[in-house]
Amino acid sequence: MQLSIVVPLYNEEQSVLPMYETIVRAVDPLTISYEIIFIDDGSRDETFARAAVLAEKDRRLRVIKFRRNCGQTPAMAAGIDHACGEIIVTLDGDLQNDPNDIGSFLVEIARGYDIVVGWRVDRQDRLLTRKIPSRIANWLIGRVTGVPISDNGCSLKAYRAAVIKRVPLYSEMHRFIPAMASITGARIKEIAVRHHARRFGTSKYGLSRIWRVLLDLLTIKTLVSFASRPMRCFTLIGIPLLLGGAVWMALAAHHALSGVSRPVVIESAIGLISLAGGAFLVSLGVLAEMVNWASDADVAKRPLEAMLRVEHGGPASHAPDDGTLHKGGGFEPY
Amino acid sequence: MNHIDVLSVIVPVADRHDDLVDLYRDYLRHLQGHAATLEFIFVIDGNFPQAAQSLHRLAQHESSVHVIELPRQFGESTALTVGFEHSTGKVVMTLPAYRQVESAFLGGLLDTLGTADMVVARRFPRVDSKLQRARGAAFNGLLHWVTGSAVHDIGCNVRAIRRHVLNEIRLYGDLYMFLPLLAHREGFRVVELNLPQSRNSAPTFYKPGVYVRRLLDILTIFFLLKFTKKPLRFFGLVGAGFLGLGALALSLIVVQRLVFQVPLADRPALLLSTLLVVLGVQMVALGLVGELIIFTHAGDLKEYKIERILAGGPDTVATKDSDRPPIAKPAVLLRKG
Numbered sequence: 001m002q003l004s005i006v007v008p009l010y011n012e013e014q015s016v017l018p019m020y021e022t023i024v025r026a027v028d029p030l031t032i033s034y035e036i037i038f039i040d041d042g043s044r045d046e047t048f049a050r051a052a053v054l055a056e057k058d059r060r061l062r063v064i065k066f067r068r069n070c071g072q073t074p075a076m077a078a079g080i081d082h083a084c085g086e087i088i089v090t091l092d093g094d095l096q097n098d099p100n101d102i103g104s105f106l107v108e109i110a111r112g113y114d115i116v117v118g119w120r121v122d123r124q125d126r127l128l129t130r131k132i133p134s135r136i137a138n139w140l141i142g143r144v145t146g147v148p149i150s151d152n153g154c155s156l157k158a159y160r161a162a163v164i165k166r167v168p169l170y171s172e173m174h175r176f177i178p179a180m181a182s183i184t185g186a187r188i189k190e191i192a193v194r195h196h197a198r199r200f201g202t203s204k205y206g207l208s209r210i211w212r213v214l215l216d217l218l219t220i221k222t223l224v225s226f227a228s229r230p231m232r233c234f235t236l237i238g239i240p241l242l243l244g245g246a247v248w249m250a251l252a253a254h255h256a257l258s259g260v261s262r263p264v265v266i267e268s269a270i271g272l273i274s275l276a277g278g279a280f281l282v283s284l285g286v287l288a289e290m291v292n293w294a295s296d297a298d299v300a301k302r303p304l305e306a307m308l309r310v311e312h313g314g315p316a317s318h319a320p321d322d323g324t325l326h327k328g329g330g331f332e333p334y
Numbered sequence: 335m336n337h338i339d340v341l342s343v344i345v346p347v348a349d350r351h352d353d354l355v356d357l358y359r360d361y362l363r364h365l366q367g368h369a370a371t372l373e374f375i376f377v378i379d380g381n382f383p384q385a386a387q388s389l390h391r392l393a394q395h396e397s398s399v400h401v402i403e404l405p406r407q408f409g410e411s412t413a414l415t416v417g418f419e420h421s422t423g424k425v426v427m428t429l430p431a432y433r434q435v436e437s438a439f440l441g442g443l444l445d446t447l448g449t450a451d452m453v454v455a456r457r458f459p460r461v462d463s464k465l466q467r468a469r470g471a472a473f474n475g476l477l478h479w480v481t482g483s484a485v486h487d488i489g490c491n492v493r494a495i496r497r498h499v500l501n502e503i504r505l506y507g508d509l510y511m512f513l514p515l516l517a518h519r520e521g522f523r524v525v526e527l528n529l530p531q532s533r534n535s536a537p538t539f540y541k542p543g544v545y546v547r548r549l550l551d552i553l554t555i556f557f558l559l560k561f562t563k564k565p566l567r568f569f570g571l572v573g574a575g576f577l578g579l580g581a582l583a584l585s586l587i588v589v590q591r592l593v594f595q596v597p598l599a600d601r602p603a604l605l606l607s608t609l610l611v612v613l614g615v616q617m618v619a620l621g622l623v624g625e626l627i628i629f630t631h632a633g634d635l636k637e638y639k640i641e642r643i644l645a646g647g648p649d650t651v652a653t654k655d656s657d658r659p660p661i662a663k664p665a666v667l668l669r670k671g
Contacts, residue, residue, distance in 0.1 A: 035646075042521065051644075052644055055644045055645070055646045055647075056646075056647075058646050058647070059646045059647035060646055061646040062643065062644065062645055062646055063643070063644040063646075064640055064642075064643050064644075065640070065641045065642050065643070065644070066521065066638055066639055066640060066641060067520070067521025067522065067639040067640070067641040068520075068521030068639060070521075070637055070638045070639060071637075073637075074636075074637040074638035075638065077636075077637065077638060078638040078640065081636075082643070168629055168632030168633060169632070170563060170628065170632045170635065170637050171563050171564050171637070212567065215564075215566050215567055215570045215571075216566075218566065218570065218618075218622070219566050219622070219625045222622050222625065222626070223625070223626070223629055227626070227629065230623075230626055233622070234619060237615065237619075241612070241615075266598075266601070266602075266604060266605055269605050270604065270605060270608045273605075273608050273609050273612050274608070274612060276612070277612035277613075277615060277616060280616055280619075281615070281616065281619055284616075284619050284620065284623055287623060288622075288623050288626050291623065291626055291627050291630060292626065292630060295630035295631060
């Protein structure tokens with residue numbers, strides 16, 4: 001199987017059929033083998049029933065039904081886990097993404113990129129509540145994570161399956177997939193996509209998520225910068241605190257001994273607090289290092305096999321030079 | 335009438351138990367008509383030689399009775415888990431080793447199970463004293479306030495559960511009590527049913543320590559339900575609060591010192607604000623360690639709860655929970671029976 005198309009659906013009963021039809025109409029001419037995976041994220045309307053009707057007739061369509069509403073990221077994670085294709089394309093179930101763009105995504109993957117991200121250049125959404133906050137968020141995400149993506153919120157993305165299946169997807173991390181994937185060393189490309197105004201249903205987003213996005217950003221920043229060496233993250237703050245506290249303590253001791261009339265108790269107390277804080281942070285760093293060491297998750301420890309450009313020398317072998325990746329079969333780089 | 339082939343009844347036996355042989359006969363009489371085969375699993379949680387002896391004698395006569403003895407007291411969660419692992423029924427019923435509800439109405443629990451995944455009993459009407467009722471209401475009210483639970487009687491251990499529910503929930507510590515909430519979080523349909531409280535139920539008196547433990551339990555379940563996947567959402571909030579407060583106070587003091595020449599000497603506010611800043615940084619750091627743990631285990635922690643997968647094409651309908659009637663109805667969350 002060459003391509004899997006993953007579509008999370010939540011209360012999108014009206015979009016199911018048009019979605020399916022546009023996907024089929026867009027992908028059939030590409031003459032590749034593909035499958036469509038609809039994920040019903042605990043909808044309370046007819047979404048599942050309508051998708052099930054379609055699945056009865058089409059062998060390429062699979063429908064995964066959740067017991068309850070789990071959220072967009074888990075829905076995508078489920079689709080990605082169950083996908084069989086070598087390339088996985090995700091798109092929103094609200095018809096705002098255009099399946100006709102899938103072809104250009106596949107071209108970029110063939111050129112050797114691991115992740116291709118859509119960029120809704122001409123976005124059809126409310127300016128004040130959707131576009132402006134999203135602009136700010138994208139700028140911030142780019143600055144903090146060091147992965148400058150113009151449009152993190154666009155669901156239309158294409159991945160090399162071997163890469164995305166190893167990227168941890170949980171909570172509301174779908175907004176940060178490029179940043180998360182960059183931990184593993186993925187090559188990321190951004191292309192412009194079409195965007196349509198919402199035809200059915202209502203948007204499931206609001207402005208209330210700013211605080212959560214900020215905290216997530218802190219998490220991502222820590223993970224991107226320090227996932228392979230967490231101790232450094234904590235000692236970076238811990239050691240200065242430790243040293244500062246020690247210096248302050250020494251000063252307080254000096255003042256006390258030399259009889260200068262200064263509030264020695266307060267000075268030494270502040271020194272003690274920073275000392276304790278620093279020591280706490282450093283030991284937390286050790287703990288974090290242990291967690292990392294004890295876990296078998298190698299996401300942050302080494303690049304994925306599928307991302308390596310491996311060339312085997314010798315007269316018998318030939319490395320393809322058409323820009324696609326040559327997967328080194330059985331070759332262990334470490 | 336009903337379609338339960340094997341019904342497994344699990345009875346954890348601990349300090350508080352009535353005459354178990356009597357109890358068994360009572361349960362058996364009222365459950366017999368509701369399943370083709372019944373199996374009773376008594377899990378003796380700790381050293382109770384008298385109870386063990388009477389149960390062993392019972393097991394010699396009754397082939398449906400199984401007795402499991404734990405080497406020491408492990409707690410009810412472990413007892414239930416062990417009992418469940420040794421059970422074979424598609425439907426599992428947990429019953430207390432003492433009289434909690436009128437056993438004549440136990441069948442109702444199985445009738446209600448229908449399309450639900452779990453039915454929990456609520457003791458109503460109650461025969462307890464006013465004081466005990468108030469105690470229960472206070473506990474359940476607090477639980478409702480903290481977790482949004484809609485269960486009225488979490489202390490009632492009379493529950494009928496489909497096997498696939500227990501397959502997905504790991505019980506430990508005192509979590510057995512909150513099984514309905516955990517199942518609800520996993521996306522299962524949980525239904526509450528009113529059963530009259532047993533007239534023979536003896537009043538219980540708890541030591542003060544038990545109250546403290548119950549409160550801590552509520553705190554545990556609160557964290558488990560809300561923040562397990564996003565530790566920084568909690569620690570970050572609290573930490574940022576401390577940090578912000580401390581930084582504000584600290585800058586105020588510095589401005590006062592540098593601009594208005596207020597002497598720093600002997601001002602505990604300086605100490606307090608430093609403490610707040612350090613505390614805030616520590617809280618945030620703790621949250622980050624939590625996030626790191628989640629990140630490194632994200633592969634094992636599947637957040638999604640699949641009910642079924644429809645493979646495309648004619649006649650290839652595959653359901654994951656084959657024992658469930660194939661109804662694609664929207665989930666009934668918690669409703670009163």
